[in-house]
Amino acid sequence: MRVLALLIKEAVQHTGGMLGATVMMVGMWLMSLSFALNTEASTLLTAATGLVYYAMPLAIAYVLRRLVVLEYDQHTHDFLAGLPVSAFLHTALKYVVGLTLVSVYGVVAVLITAAISSRQELISARFLLQVNLQVLVYTFAWYGLTFAAAHLGRYRFTFWLLAIALMLSLEQVNPDIYRDVLWHSALAESLDVTRLAVPWSSLALSMTWGVLGTAVGMWLGSWQQGAVCAGWFTPMSSREKTFLVLLVSVSWLSVDLIEYVYVSGGPSYTRMPDVGHHSVVVRTTANPRLAAIGAEVAEHLHQFGVAVGDETWPTIVLVPVLQDAEEDVHWRSFEHDELVLEVDLNNRDHALVTGVVYWTLQHRSQSMPAIRGDMAWMAYGAASWWVGPDPSAPDLYAQRAGFARLSGVDERALVDSLLLEQRLGPEVAEAVGWAGLTLLEEKSGRLSVETLLGKVLRRRRSARLMEAVRTDLSRPTAWIEREARTDIESFRADWAQALTSYQHQQAATLNKARPEWGTLTRTASEVADVVLVSDWPGRFPKNEVELFWFEVPAMHKRPLHYSPGSGDDEPMVLAAQSTPISWDARAPVAVTYAVHSDLLDCELWSGLRVLR
Amino acid sequence: MSDTLLATRDLRRSFGRRVVIDSLDLNVPEGKVYGFLGRNGSGKTTTIRCLLGILRPNSGTIRYGDVTVKQTTTAMKRGIGYVSQHQHFYDWMTCERIGRFVGAFYPTWDHKEYRSLLERLKVERKQRVGELSGGTKMKLAMALALAHKPRLLILDEPTAGVDPVARAEILDALQDEVRNHGRTVFFSTHHLFEVEQIGDVVGVLTNGSLFYEGALDGLASAVREVRPELPEQASLEAAFVAIARDVTP
Structure with a gap:
């Protein structure tokens, strides 16, 4: 009842x-x-x-x-x-x-x-x-x-807020906490x-x-x-409210603190041998060739650090890639202060050493977003400038840089490495940066370049606020003018002139980046075709043209800058003239292509074309 | 005492370090109206909640009839009618529906009696509880407490915040219950005239302990023992004020 x-x-x-x-x-x-x-x-x-x-x-x-x-x-x-x-x-x-x-x-x-x-x-x-x-x-x-x-x-809301803060904190310690410890299991x-x-x-x-x-x-x-229980349902006193707000605030702030100080599980590659020396830790697998590359990288970075006055380097982990990779060195991850790079041993050692130094400098320059604008070319060119040309192909950087000028790159675009990379490929963009630093070295001496690169590396790392403000106000343009002892327009003109002088005779016959490289058609509801114009690039059989298909996330609205195989824009199919297109009708499908140039020992890219 | 229906011995209840009732020895005679007096915050409600088993005393015993327990049991509560100081009924229920709901918990529930009580107390049985005034809610609580014909009726300040007419109706109903059905009534109040009007026995609670328990006319002389300045002809109210004035509520 x-x-x-x-x-x-x-x-x-x-x-x-x-x-x-x-x-x-x-x-x-x-x-x-x-x-x-x-x-x-x-x-x-x-x-x-x-x-x-x-x-x-x-x-x-x-x-x-x-x-x-x-x-x-x-x-x-x-x-x-x-x-x-x-x-x-x-x-x-x-x-x-x-x-x-x-x-x-x-x-x-x-x-x-x-x-x-x-x-x-x-x-x-x-x-x-x-x-x-x-x-x-x-x-x-x-x-x-x-x-x-x-x-x-x-107290129930306080309980949940504290519980969530605790969960988030513990998640830093054990990412599988929901499966291994908590009720979500x-x-x-x-x-x-x-x-x-x-x-x-x-x-x-x-x-x-x-x-x-x-x-x-x-x-x-x-x-x-x-x-x-009934007593706990009465309203809180103001003192109680203050205490609980403080408690919850501190607990939520501590989540970030734990995330900052806690190294979950420790570095992933601590068992790999350290082949570095001096101030640089480089870990590699027990591959003699990779170990030698690692040792050379460590020596370069150490010397570079001494020269520019900043010897703070992350632990570098080199992992071999056994199959042909899209890039000779590929950035894989950065966790626990470890920069993990995949190294394709099918390339020459010099290219791999330069590639590792390149990625390390990129990382030290606060990664891509921070080096955009007028500083990017220095970060792009620093590795090849420091490591120097490949003894087996001493003119390679110059030829690549000269090709950029042949492809119609004007003076203002020289500093825009991201644009250069998108239009001509990463190697050409890197060579343009190398040419700028080489020019500066010729005009003002090696110390000027080292001073300039030191500023690039230290930018945004100043502990003092006023110093940070001062260096931020003092734009790289001013740094360059100071080191080059000339105004920036003159420096750019000299730079463009230097690129022109690098032009190789045969390079004029290579394909140029231009927008009318082909057409994209949507042949059926689920397949897209790319049709290259018949007379271009006429010097290359079609089977030497590599097509990169991309699905661009709908939220991006337009294709972003990309590197093959990185980020969200994973290539769907490589080297196929047709590709199934995504189910999501809102997601743009983009395509670009690359043609390998034996002369420049790199892949020259076309522009990006978007379907939808 | 063979005629005592409800008694407590050394009853103690504290909240944290604050002792609210201490060494409380109550004796509520059967068939009488017991007026439980005390200032606001003196521990009257805590005592009543202990008597009903809503709170568990820290120590001491409670005797109801022949049964002595440390905490009032559900079975004991079936023989007790309870009117709380504040009425927190389900507002969405009608008076009729709440009667049926409450009746399910009492084997002795008499729904006819409930309806007649509602009629007598002038409570519309089809009206929603949420629409009732404070005084009418109190009368509804009286009807709910009486309809299962309890042996003991415990009321916690039943006339607090009630208009004079409703108060008179409630007190009349109480007197009627005692007179015609021989029920025992234990009610707390800080209105002395109510005790004078219907009370047979009075208990005065000061600082969590019983200062006086006995007939009404003995209160003044008991107060005079500790307050000799109290005049011989002092009223009950003057006696209560004299003893309660220095008490920290």
Whole structure:
């Protein structure tokens, strides 16, 4: 009788609210389904698990707010406390009502999604059962903890803010914390992984959290017939508010602090031998050739650091690439103060040493965004200028630089290395920078170039504010004018003249960068063709032209500067004249091509053409 | 005492370091109206919440009838009618519906009696609780507390914030319950005239302990023992003020 009365009371009181929660879950499920369809997930059931993973905590919070928090907030708990019914009983009934409701959300979402999904994939009964089990356990874990937190009254938001701050902090220590430690475990891994075997340990972990939360929630709800909880639902005093705001602020600030100071798991390549010396740490695999390259790199960087007055270098890790890479040295990652570079040993040692020095200097110049503008060419050219020409091809840099002038690059474009790279390829852009530094060395001496590069490296690293402001106001143009002892226009004119003098006779026969290099056609709804103009580049058979296809993310609106194989603009297909185009009609498809030049020992690029 | 329905011994309750009731020995005689007097914040509500099992005393015992416990049980509460100081009913329920809801918890619930109480107290049974005035809510609480025919009725300042007419109706109903049904009433108040009007026994709570318990006319002489300056002809109110004035609420 008592139980029935309480159940009817909850049902009637919360019908409207629960309908609202149901509508919210249906809306979220449709969004999740749409997302799963668009991302071509391996199983459409990810729509259901995604819904549960992300939306269920919200639904649970909403349901428990209605069931528990409102009871205390509106003081109706006092009314119940006066009746001959134990707090344990009505707390337990609320728990069961809420848990049943949210569990139904999860199971129904899985079953409906499975029904839709079964039209295009085979879903076994065992897999369906497993997904339901994961969903139920995950729901139970979140529900138990939220149930406990709901009884904390005015402290519940503080509890969650501190819990999230703690989670984010711990995530710095262990990125797999959601799978290995926290209650998310039951659904933390994708279905691609868990469908191979039931994740019993993850289920047990989530269950443990759920049981813990349930026990604490029941205890709080029935402790002193709920009178203690009721006391926590009174408004905060101003002193309490101040303390909690400070506590939460400090905890959230400490998340960033931990991220800053904590080196999670330590550097990844500490076991690799260090072949560097002096101030430079270079780690490589036990490949004698790579070790020799590493040692040479270390020597170059050390000498460079001494010359420019800045010997701060990251640990450099060189990893060999056994298959032909698109670049001789490829930037892979930078973590834990380690610059990891992939080295394609199919290239000459000199090119690889220069490439590693190039990437290290790029990194030390605060990476690409910071070296844009009138400083970029110095960062591009510094490595080849410092390492010097390849003894086996001493004129190579000059020829590449001369080709830039042949291709119609004007004086103002000389400093725009990003544009040069996009139009002519990275090697040509690098050679133009080399030519600028070489010219400066010829005019003002080596010390001037070293002074200039030292300023580029130290830019933005000044510890003192005024120094930073001063150096920032003193633009690189002024530095160059000071070191070159002439105005910038004269320097550029001399630079362009030097490039012209570098021009190799045969280079005039190479392809020039020009926009009318071919046409792109959309031949069918899902395939795009590129058709090269028949007379160009006539000197090269078509099978020597390498086409790079790119899918440009819709959010970029227009193609950004790119390097092959890096960033978001991963090439879809290389060297194919046709390519399937993306399902997403909003995503532009771009294409460029490169032709290998034996004369310049590099790939000369065309411009970028965009379809859509 | 064989005629004592409710008694406490050495009852103590504190919140943190603040002791609210200490060594409280109450004796509520059966069939009488017990007026529980004390200033605001003197511990009356805490005492009542302990008597109802809403709060667990830190120490001491509670005897209800022949049963002595450390905390009032749910079974014991079925024989007690309770009217809280503040009425926090479910606003969305009608008076009829709330009667059915509350009735589910009492085996002795008499719904006919409930309806007649509502009628007598002039409470519209089809009206939503949220639409009732404060005084009417108090009368509804009275009806809910009486409809299961409790042996003991505990009321926590039942006339606080109630208009004079509603107060008179509530006090009349209480007197009627005692007179016609022999119920025991334990009610807290800081209005002395209410105790004078319907009380048989008075207990005066000061600083969490019982200063006086007994017949009304004995209060003045008890106060005079500690406050000799109190005149011989002093009223009950003057006696209460004399003893309660120095008490920190």
